[in-house]
Amino acid sequence: MGLLKWGRTKSPWIIHFNTGGCNACDIEVVAALMPRYDIERFGIIIRGSPRHADVLVVTGPVTRQVKDRLVRIYEQVPEPKSVIAVGSCAISGAPFADCYNVYGGIDTVIPVDVYVPGCPPKPEAIINGIVKLIEKLKAG
Amino acid sequence: MSYPTIRIPFGPQHPFHIEPEYFMFEVDGERVVSVTPRIGYVHRGIEKAIEDRTFIQNLYLIERICGICSNAHTTCYTQAIEEILGVEIPPRARFIRTIIAELERIHNHYLWLGLAAHEIGFETLFMYTWRDREIVMDLLEMVSGNRVHYAMNTIGGVRRDITPEIVEKIRKGLDALEERMRYYKKIAMTEPTISKRTAGIGILKPKDAIALCAVGPTLRASGIKRDVRADDPYIAYDEIPFNVITYDGCDVISRLFVRCDEVFESVNIIRYAMDRLPEGKIRIKVPRRVPEGEAVSRVEAPRGELIHYAKTNGTTKPERYKVRSPTLGNIPSLCKMLVGGYIADIPIIIAGIDPCFSCTDRMAFVNVNNNKQWILSGEELRRYAIKWYQKE
Amino acid sequence: MTEETTEENEIVRKMKHLIGKNVLESEVPRPRRIFILVNEKAFGKAIRYLTKKMGFTHVSTITGVDVGKEIEVIYHLNRGGKIELSLKVRVTKDKPVLPTITDLIPGATLYEREVHDLLGVSFEGHPDLSPVILPEGWPPDVYPLRKEWTLKKVQKRIMKGGKQ
Numbered sequence: 001m002g003l004l005k006w007g008r009t010k011s012p013w014i015i016h017f018n019t020g021g022c023n024a025c026d027i028e029v030v031a032a033l034m035p036r037y038d039i040e041r042f043g044i045i046i047r048g049s050p051r052h053a054d055v056l057v058v059t060g061p062v063t064r065q066v067k068d069r070l071v072r073i074y075e076q077v078p079e080p081k082s083v084i085a086v087g088s089c090a091i092s093g094a095p096f097a098d099c100y101n102v103y104g105g106i107d108t109v110i111p112v113d114v115y116v117p118g119c120p121p122k123p124e125a126i127i128n129g130i131v132k133l134i135e136k137l138k139a140g
Numbered sequence: 141m142s143y144p145t146i147r148i149p150f151g152p153q154h155p156f157h158i159e160p161e162y163f164m165f166e167v168d169g170e171r172v173v174s175v176t177p178r179i180g181y182v183h184r185g186i187e188k189a190i191e192d193r194t195f196i197q198n199l200y201l202i203e204r205i206c207g208i209c210s211n212a213h214t215t216c217y218t219q220a221i222e223e224i225l226g227v228e229i230p231p232r233a234r235f236i237r238t239i240i241a242e243l244e245r246i247h248n249h250y251l252w253l254g255l256a257a258h259e260i261g262f263e264t265l266f267m268y269t270w271r272d273r274e275i276v277m278d279l280l281e282m283v284s285g286n287r288v289h290y291a292m293n294t295i296g297g298v299r300r301d302i303t304p305e306i307v308e309k310i311r312k313g314l315d316a317l318e319e320r321m322r323y324y325k326k327i328a329m330t331e332p333t334i335s336k337r338t339a340g341i342g343i344l345k346p347k348d349a350i351a352l353c354a355v356g357p358t359l360r361a362s363g364i365k366r367d368v369r370a371d372d373p374y375i376a377y378d379e380i381p382f383n384v385i386t387y388d389g390c391d392v393i394s395r396l397f398v399r400c401d402e403v404f405e406s407v408n409i410i411r412y413a414m415d416r417l418p419e420g421k422i423r424i425k426v427p428r429r430v431p432e433g434e435a436v437s438r439v440e441a442p443r444g445e446l447i448h449y450a451k452t453n454g455t456t457k458p459e460r461y462k463v464r465s466p467t468l469g470n471i472p473s474l475c476k477m478l479v480g481g482y483i484a485d486i487p488i489i490i491a492g493i494d495p496c497f498s499c500t501d502r503m504a505f506v507n508v509n510n511n512k513q514w515i516l517s518g519e520e521l522r523r524y525a526i527k528w529y530q531k532e
Numbered sequence: 533m534t535e536e537t538t539e540e541n542e543i544v545r546k547m548k549h550l551i552g553k554n555v556l557e558s559e560v561p562r563p564r565r566i567f568i569l570v571n572e573k574a575f576g577k578a579i580r581y582l583t584k585k586m587g588f589t590h591v592s593t594i595t596g597v598d599v600g601k602e603i604e605v606i607y608h609l610n611r612g613g614k615i616e617l618s619l620k621v622r623v624t625k626d627k628p629v630l631p632t633i634t635d636l637i638p639g640a641t642l643y644e645r646e647v648h649d650l651l652g653v654s655f656e657g658h659p660d661l662s663p664v665i666l667p668e669g670w671p672p673d674v675y676p677l678r679k680e681w682t683l684k685k686v687q688k689r690i691m692k693g694g695k696q
Contacts, residue, residue, distance in 0.1 A: 020183075020184055021207070022204045022205060022206055022207040022210075023206060023207035023208055024204075024207025024208070024210070024288040024289060025207070026207070027207060027208065027251065027288065028287070028288065030270075031270065031273075031274075031277075034267065034270040034271060034273075034274070035267055035270070035271040036271060036274050061184065063183060063184055063667070064667040064670075064690070065183065065667035065668065094204075095189075095200060095201050095204050096184045096186070096189070096204075098189065098192070098683065098687075099184045099185040099186065099188065099189045100185040100188060100676055100683060100686040100687055100690065101183050101184050101185040101666075101667065102184050102185070119204075119289060120207065120287075120288050120289070122287060177642075177664075183665045183666065183667070185676060187650075187677060188676050188677060188683060188686075189683070192683055223561075223562070350589055350590065351589075351637065351638050351639060352638055352639040353590050353591055353592075353637065353639025353640070354639075366612070366613035367613070368613065371612070371613035371614045372564050372613065372614055372616070434567070435561075435565075436565060436608060436616050436618055438592075438616065445592065447592045447593055447608060447616075449593075449595045449606065449608065449618075451597060459597075460595075460597045460598070460677075462593070462595040464592065464593035464643075468593075468642060468643075469592075469593075469639075471642060472638065472639050472641055472642065473639075
């Protein structure tokens with residue numbers, strides 16, 4: 001394992017972005033940071049700027065207004081980057097799939113590496129998603 | 141002078157189509173001169189989608205308008221539909237709805253306190269409150285089976301019962317929550333970290349609060365005693381005694397105290413409701429077709445007055461459904477509070493009305509003197525604010 | 533007339549006294565709820581009376597409803613947090629214009645803009661009716677909450693070029 005890969009798998013820094021979701025997934029992402037779940041023990045930190053991040057965590061269906069911003073934020077994340085779609089809306093658009101202002105899941109706009117289902121997924125599930133991603137990074 | 145439109149969402153947190161606000165500020169040095177809000181980043185077209193779904197399907201969609209006050213939205217929706225149907229739900233269902241609504245308020249106010257502490261750089265308090273918030277999340281999960289979207293309400297009653305064992309567990313949880321909130325209130329009253337950043341900041345005078353139609357804790361912190369639970373009682377609030385909390389400081393710290401005290405009130409309401417939980421059924425069967433009619437339904441969500449308007453046409457789908465969530469009602473007042481303040485106070489003033497925003501937002505600043513423009517993310521602004529106050 | 537709704541009926545009576553036949557429909561379905569439909573001509577007078585004289589200083593929201601050839605705009609006004617009065621007025625789809633109420637209640641700014649966005653009713657005298665909810669690049673003639681714009685039609689129109 002090279003040094004870079006070692007660094008990335010040991011401490012993935014994440015940026016969280018809501019593309020039009022209902023907030024439920026967002027508070028669960030924040031709850032995962034909190035003392036009970038404490039994802040920092042895995043070396044995971046939430047950053048405020050996409051330029052500092054390795055992993056983009058997206059919640060919510062993609063609305064028309066937010067689509068370009070999502071692409072721009074994705075482009076700002078430095079390579080190599082990964083994307084985690086958290087929640088049913090981010091996967092397929094779920095209850096909002098046929099709304100006029102919604103494109104659907106995140107993967108209609110940007111490539112996704114890990115999907116975390118649930119409405120909203122529990123913090124444990126979100127942590128599990130990140131661990132899955134780390135395994136994926138280790139493997140390839 | 142024309143300014144470029146704002147490009148990146150500010151505060152994508154509150155879920156209804158109007159909540160993620162984005163603001164453009166004009167500043168003169170450190171002072172904010174004017175504010176232009178642009179909202180709609182999370183506009184999904186829910187109102188149109190509601191017209192396309194049956195009343196039962198809508199229950200799930202309306203729950204997902206907001207992930208934090210999801211129960212307030214479904215309470216409002218079921219109330220409106222029950223009013224048009226002309227059915228009365230069983231007393232036990234009304235009390236269970238009240239208990240869940242108040243648990244939700246406690247969860248929301250704990251969440252808000254943590255976020256406000258985060259905005260002023262008081263990370264310890266942020267972590268503490270969110271740790272204690274897990275107590276109420278566990279209670280909600282135990283009652284409803286889910287941490288966030290409880291799906292407790294249905295047209296004609298509630299979907300799950302509260303058993304005596306659950307009541308005992310809720311009692312234990314409430315004791316802990318009450319004690320912790322007492323401690324946080326003491327901190328807020330004595331700790332200069334909080335008072336220096338929040339006292340006298342974001343002033344909203346009572347006159348402006350009324351003219352700009354503020355709602356909820358924002359309005360009550362300006363000394364105006366207005367609460368839908370007391371003024372226009374719904375579910376079981378007409379049978380439960382409680383106080384409407386007001387403070388007349390008109391600033392952010394008053395909003396903080398209002399929320400602290402509301403938690404105590406909520407705890408008392410839940411205890412009272414659990415002591416007098418009526419026996420009987422928890423729901424009644426209602427017809428799938430709703431007769432022609434209209435209703436205006438109001439609920440005091442944790443953030444303020446929530447109002448739904450429903451119009452039906454005799455089929456299984458609504459003709460028109462309108463939702464107005466509390467944050468939209470508070471945006472005009474928010475703009476008023478921001479003008480004249482310092483840039484460094486923007487994060488806490490915005491947090492003060494409880495729109496809860498996250499970190500990916502951007503704000504554009506236009507300096508009036510040299511017309512220079514720069515863009516800050518919410519996170520950068522927060523850091524800037526903390527540093528600015530440290531310099532003093 | 534039950535005792536509970538005396539105050540509400542009194543308000544309806546006063547409105548009828550003020551604008552007479554221009555009150556087209558009125559209803560008090562339950563305590564603290566009033567629905568009044570007024571003629572477009574008398575709308576300005578009615579709303580000024582309600583806000584200035586009757587104490588309905590809080591506008592909860594403004595709803596637009598498509599009722600066929602006309603659009604019904606409903607002003608949900610509130611007095612002291614208690615009585616919720618829904619003042620309705622209808623405008624034709626060909627020329628949907630109403631006077632603004634932001635001079636009477638400054639808090640109505642965003643609600644008027646919202647109705648303008650979604651149903652295309654314009655408010656005369658409003659300081660800024662730029663889009664507030666719909667995304668940039670939205671076709672200006674598509675008002676999603678009008679009935680002629682069904683979900684499929686809106687999608688077909690705005691998704692030209694298909695999903696990305």
